[in-house]
Amino acid sequence: MALSADPHTDFPTDFRGPVLRPGDGDRYDAARALYQGRAVDEGPALIARCDDEDDVATVLRYASARGIPVAVRGGGHGSDGHAMPGGALVVDLSAMKAITVDPDTRVVRAQPGVLLGELDAAAQQHDLAVPAGTVSTTGVAGLTLGGGIGHLMRRYGATVDNLLACEMVTVDGRKVRADEAENPELFWALRGGGGNFGVVTAFEYRAHPVGPDVVAGQLIFPFEQAADVLAKLPAHMATAPRELGLLAAIAPAPALPMLPAEAHGKPVLVLVPVHSGDPAAADEVIEPLAALGRPVANLVTKMPWLRANTMLDAVAPYGKRMNLRGGYLPELSADVIDTLVANIAAAPSSPGAAANVNLWCMGGAISDDAAEDAMAFSREGAAWLWEAVSMWDSPEHDLEHELWATAVDAAVRPHSLANGYTNLTEDLGGDWRRGVHGSDAKYQRLRAVKAAWDRHNLLRFNKNIAPASAE
Ligand SMILES: Cc1cc2nc3c(=O)[nH]c(=O)nc-3n(C[C@H](O)[C@H](O)[C@H](O)COP(=O)(O)OP(=O)(O)OC[C@H]3O[C@@H](n4cnc5c(N)ncnc54)[C@H](O)[C@@H]3O)c2cc1C
Structure with missing residues (x-):
């Protein structure tokens, strides 16, 4: 049997969105371009551009069954370029762009392909804003999972201070919700622990009156x-x-x-x-x-x-x-x-x-x-x-x-x-990662949540938190 250069010849056929591989020319090149220009030096093996959370679950089940690590692309602004690592399988969320704003409850729901300019434009239709970052091409997803700071933070706090809930697909393809009542420990970790625990498919925020x-x-x-x-x-x-x-x-x-x-x-x-x-x-x-x-x-x-x-x-x-x-x-x-x-x-x-x-x-x-x-x-x-x-x-x-x-x-x-x-900041290594969340108790708590939701560290292209059993 001839060897194939494509490591994903058995990629699931029921995945509905576009699937892009190195042979796909301009479409592949456009999909792998990130804010960090150095990311184009190497290309991923397969970019799975998800239509919806079912597509996300399809990729994660495929990866989980084979032990394949998965990279996640939200808005593509991460300075480490972790969203498109060389040779990787990428869950690309950039086409998932739905936003809803409820002006009565001031709750804003955004899918992970939404960019900050799009979030702002939708909320401002009701003279509202979600406290977030300062450059409109940044993605809500990576920004929120890390914390989110900007011009409104002294008045209304970080983005995570205004995060009410996340919907997430687990590495084995289950859909879960995380908020103060449901999976509260996961919710604790998602507010600052980055893309370590699963793939978030929707964020719910509390918005505030701002402007116009x-x-x-x-x-x-x-x-x-x-x-x-x-x-x-x-x-x-x-x-x-x-x-x-x-x-x-x-x-x-x-x-x-x-x-x-x-x-x-x-x-x-x-x-x-x-x-x-x-x-x-x-x-x-x-x-x-x-x-x-x-x-x-x-x-x-x-x-x-x-x-x-x-x-x-x-x-x-x-x-x-x-x-x-x-x-x-x-x-x-x-x-x-x-x-x-x-x-x-x-x-x-x-x-x-x-x-x-x-x-x-x-x-x-x-x-x-x-x-x-x-x-x-x-x-x-x-x-x-x-x-x-x-x-x-x-x-x-x-x-x-x-x-x-x-x-x-x-x-x-x-x-x-x-x-x-x-x-x-870019990732500054293991010692920095152990201290960056504050106390050792917080770091150990993050490691325990990581072990509970991603024991085999499939989500490792990030500022990685080692699962509790791994050290
Ligand atoms: C020009 C510029 C301006 C910036 N300004 C600000 C600012 O004002 N305030 C601020 O707080 N930050 C700012 N940032 C930093 C920004 O918050 C981070 O770069 C953030 O990671 C961007 O998220 P993204 O979705 O665009 O990036 P991506 O590169 O797509 O994602 C970054 C990482 O987040 C994880 N991830 C993304 N989406 C998901 C998901 N749905 N589920 C699970 N994991 C996911 C993955 O690990 C991924 O590698 C800025 C960055 C740049 C380059």
Whole structure:
């Protein structure tokens, strides 16, 4: 018998959605493209693009019966590229896009192929929003399973704080529900433990009144003022209202007419406030922020929430090669600020490259709405979240970007907490995974849930939690 290069010649014929293999040309290439450009270096063996939860169950039963590990693609934004590993069998959920919004109960239900821009657009038809992330092409699925932070987190908490239930297909193909009453231990783990336990086929969220207008935009300060303005931010934010979300980024200057041409593309400090409360009350919140320095541009204005929550899309181009490192800071100390400023100045500048460091202000609802042990997502002690991001085009520049990311990480990690937000960093290895959810008790609890729902670790293309019996 001739050997076949296709390891899945017996893939179930009752699977209804498209099935794509390396020989399928453009359709296969389009399906395997992810936000992380490095993911295209290797291709998966089979992409099963599911029509519905029955299709998900069909793939999982097939994989389970043969002991084949399974990768899961939601929105395709995971920085590790775990959604399309080389040679893998992929459950692709990107076609499962149903959303329903009940304006009376404010419950929003979304399938796992929904992107944040689609979720926002549906909820805003009723002047509602689900607290989630800041770039509209990000998937609800991976974002929610990791935690979910964004412009509304100080007011309404993380996405997981607003998650009411999940529907999930188990690795052996059963459909289960997880909420506070049904499978509560699984629900505890799904809120922050990532895609370790099964394939989630629907999320139910609590939405909140937001907009339609908010006051948001960018305050741009010259690089020379960055350290001084950042040093003043913690005291300022300590008394800021919860309605104010704030991101501070040291990032390449946009090509704005008010900036001299020679400054375009060079680092500047950008404060990104989003005031989701009464627009009439925004001035007294935004003006003192601007007065922390002498901004060269003040682009803060009243705008629809849908515009505010897509303004960062412009700096998040799809398909670039990227590195992402991050963690939580207990305080924004002078040492951390000096470290970040020094490192951004040393970032690689190959053609098409861009690097930035971001600081997300925590506090408010994200810090006090839920107890640390209430779910797998950890936030204890976090006053700020830092991220170092770099993007570039060509594999020949991989090494210089890897060295930069490693250098930033080595410099900031000693100031960071052991716990962290799994979604806004690449996987940093076994020791990091043991600490990232907080206490050892939480990690052991996650391992027990993993053993209960995925004993053979079929779902291993992720920030992997080893099943309790495996170590
Ligand atoms: C440009 C950019 C901006 C971002 N902005 C934010 C932000 O503002 N706030 C924030 O919190 N995060 C943000 N993130 C991080 C984001 O939350 C994670 O990358 C998240 O994993 C994306 O989910 P996804 O479904 O798009 O990705 P995918 O790559 O499809 O999924 C990531 C992983 O999640 C798991 N997974 C996905 N779907 C399922 C499912 N249905 N069932 C089980 N497991 C599943 C799989 O393990 C998969 O490998 C951003 C990322 C990028 C690249």
